[in-house]
Amino acid sequence: MKLWLLIPCFWVTAVAAVDVIFVDAQQQQGVRSPTLSFCQARFYEEDDGRLYCNWAVNFRYACFVWWPTNKIIPAGAKLSEPEVVGKCGNGEPVYKLHHY
Template sequence: MWRWLLAFGLLLSVPCYGETTINVGPESEGGESPSLSFCQLRFYEEENGRLYCNWAVNFRYACFVSYPSDKILQAGSKISEPEVVGECDNGEPIIKLFHY
């Protein structure tokens, strides 16, 4: 019995060479995922490295928020420049912005 345990212990202690690690899924660099935010063009303002607007999570909500929000984005977090994507019922242009 002791021989089997000794042999098993020796097998576990033998290093395995040529091991391959396979990662499934996208590789993460540990940062945040990109986000998409919407706001009314008239509220969009860049000042001192900050982006101010009535940021909303979707187009429809951006039409209903009629004042700048407390959410401030860093200008360095922009992935793309603001782009007009449509108008609200009252004709107010809505922009989208990809950012981190």
């Protein structure tokens, strides 16, 4: 048997195995994608396993939302600690939070 006939078989088997692993990982994580949220530092508060702030979808909106929102992020959903990514026009620092 020629070697070039076996190579496609190995490639198909490897691709199928990777696909199965990927699907299993998605099912175990509940198919939730990580996301970013932004908020002003003065509104950020961690209380009883919950994160409160004026959560916004990007830096610009975080500067224009002047009150805490109703969105609450579970503390266990954090993928990283909040980090300062800039300041609003009034000098208020803005946090970026990577979370589920």
